[in-house]
Amino acid sequence: MRQLMYRAVAVTAVASATALPCGVAAADTHKEYVKYYVTVATYHEAPENIAEIATRFLGSDARGQSVVDLNANRIHPQGGEALTAASPLADGTAVVLPWDAAGSGVQYGLLPAQGQSRAPSPGAPAAAAARPSAPAAPVPTTPASPPAPAQPGPPPAVTANCTPPPAVAGASDWAQRRLAADAVWSVSRGRDVLVAVVDSGVDSTTAALAGHVMVGGNITSGTERGDIDCLGSGTAMAGLIAASQTDGQPAGGVAPDATVLPLRIVTTGSSAKPSDIATAIEVAVSAGARVIALGGYVDPDDPAVADAIASALRHDVVVVVSAPADTGPATPASAPTGTGPSASGPAATDGLVRVAGVDEQGRPTAAYRPGGADIAAPGSDVAVVAGSGARSVTGTQYAVALVAGTVALIRSAQPGLTAPQVAGKIRDTAAPAGPGQDAGAPRLINPRAAVTDGLPPVGRPKPANPVWTLAVVGVVVLILVVAVLLLIRLRRQAAARDDDPLAEPAGEPLTPAGQ
Numbered sequence: 001m002r003q004l005m006y007r008a009v010a011v012t013a014v015a016s017a018t019a020l021p022c023g024v025a026a027a028d029t030h031k032e033y034v035k036y037y038v039t040v041a042t043y044h045e046a047p048e049n050i051a052e053i054a055t056r057f058l059g060s061d062a063r064g065q066s067v068v069d070l071n072a073n074r075i076h077p078q079g080g081e082a083l084t085a086a087s088p089l090a091d092g093t094a095v096v097l098p099w100d101a102a103g104s105g106v107q108y109g110l111l112p113a114q115g116q117s118r119a120p121s122p123g124a125p126a127a128a129a130a131r132p133s134a135p136a137a138p139v140p141t142t143p144a145s146p147p148a149p150a151q152p153g154p155p156p157a158v159t160a161n162c163t164p165p166p167a168v169a170g171a172s173d174w175a176q177r178r179l180a181a182d183a184v185w186s187v188s189r190g191r192d193v194l195v196a197v198v199d200s201g202v203d204s205t206t207a208a209l210a211g212h213v214m215v216g217g218n219i220t221s222g223t224e225r226g227d228i229d230c231l232g233s234g235t236a237m238a239g240l241i242a243a244s245q246t247d248g249q250p251a252g253g254v255a256p257d258a259t260v261l262p263l264r265i266v267t268t269g270s271s272a273k274p275s276d277i278a279t280a281i282e283v284a285v286s287a288g289a290r291v292i293a294l295g296g297y298v299d300p301d302d303p304a305v306a307d308a309i310a311s312a313l314r315h316d317v318v319v320v321v322s323a324p325a326d327t328g329p330a331t332p333a334s335a336p337t338g339t340g341p342s343a344s345g346p347a348a349t350d351g352l353v354r355v356a357g358v359d360e361q362g363r364p365t366a367a368y369r370p371g372g373a374d375i376a377a378p379g380s381d382v383a384v385v386a387g388s389g390a391r392s393v394t395g396t397q398y399a400v401a402l403v404a405g406t407v408a409l410i411r412s413a414q415p416g417l418t419a420p421q422v423a424g425k426i427r428d429t430a431a432p433a434g435p436g437q438d439a440g441a442p443r444l445i446n447p448r449a450a451v452t453d454g455l456p457p458v459g460r461p462k463p464a465n466p467v468w469t470l471a472v473v474g475v476v477v478l479i480l481v482v483a484v485l486l487l488i489r490l491r492r493q494a495a496a497r498d499d500d501p502l503a504e505p506a507g508e509p510l511t512p513a514g515q
């Protein structure tokens with residue numbers, strides 16, 4: 001199922017971005033596994049149309065045009081008219097849907113012929129062990145800006161164990177104050193940057209995240225949405241990235257104008273399958289994410305995951321991961337065998353950023369492998385959104401989220417930078433984490449310096465053009481020289497009159513002699 005789901009994403013990702021990423025071509029939907037819906041004769045006592053289907057399964061009728069684009073060459077309304085979002089659809093019409101569609105009636109498999117049974121395609125297998133290999137050659141691209149996330153509407157009913165974690169009183173905002181990302185919000189707030197959060201999903205009903213969470217996907221099933229969170233860690237990560245700052249709320253995000261794409265790799269369990277993680281990374285790339293934040297359920301050293309990370313890096317995506325734990329000397333059996341970048345290898349220079357968590361005194365929150373971290377960020381007693389309040393969390397995944405938010409600020413302020421250049425700015429502008437930091441430990445991320453590096457100073461005018469400056473100075477000097485020469489000439493003329501005995505006395509006119 002993982003491989004087939006990824007193929008479907010490659011076909012339908014156009015509905016989640018303004019254009020398909022480079023290297024992803026539209027496929028023949030009659031031969032590919034896709035998400036689709038088969039219409040009924042009437043819905044609410046009226047023939048179905050694409051605008052209503054988009055509202056029901058994608059959260060907004062604004063997504064209708066994307067669905068029209070996916071089906072324009074295969075659905076032909078009666079009368080030979082062109083397909084529009086308002087065109088009435090005949091009973092039994094199979095409508096191809098974007099990859100993030102979810103709801104009762106959405107199916108996945110080979111697209112049935114028009115008028116065929118509404119049962120799921122019998123050719124759709126329940127699972128597939130293999131997943132697609134990484135692209136054979138790099139495909140550098142600057143993905144199109146993500147669309148404004150449609151309001152997803154109320155999520156489907158979930159089990160009782162998906163109750164959001166409660167807020168607590170007295171959550172400390174030391175992490176937000178230490179990073180002071182709001183100091184650069186006049187320059188960048190992360191606008192037009194899509195950040196994929198690969199974790200437990202994101203609770204889209206969280207008030208501070210309203211309007212900044214896409215429907216996403218549940219990779220574990222391939223048929224549900226990702227904007228549900230039964231465990232809370234994915235929502236906490238999303239809040240640290242893009243939560244809005246409200247009065248009296250200590251848990252604001254680093255990049256409040258960024259958009260979050262939630263990809264669920266765990267639902268209620270404590271571990272994730274490497275194949276699901278790899279698929280989530282590939283889905284994020286296909287959807288146009290420019291930053292991928294990998295949560296605490298991800299092992300970057302797994303060969304399948306390492307291959308997916310390598311593919312993302314080749315697509316100019318910044319991938320932020322937890323620094324590896326110090327588990328002692330690696331043995332041949334535990335050494336990574338994948339072709340992608342290993343989190344235990346030398347410092348990455350290709351867009352991979354490995355993060356260690358620290359507390360308020362700069363001390364590490366876990367035992368990290370020596371030399372395994374590129375940067376540090378707050379990871380202990382960090383305030384995150386919880387309902388209408390906040391709670392405190394500890395874990396490296398929250399440090400990952402803060403770094404991912406900072407990457408979103410940079411990519412919004414300087415969209416022309418490549419992923420390696422962004423990762424380099426993150427490392428080069430870091431500051432000491434605190435007095436408790438050991439020598440050689442990773443330095444603390446510095447959003448203000450990282451975002452403004454290479455830009456004019458915040459709040460100061462740009463320096464004047466030196467050519468114009470020299471021209472103005474030259475004109476002023478010339479005027480002074482002319483004034484001095486004129487003054488000297490006037491003084492000489494006055495002195496000459498004083499020495500001439502025939503000169504007319506001041507104030508008395510000359511008269512002829514004898515008069």
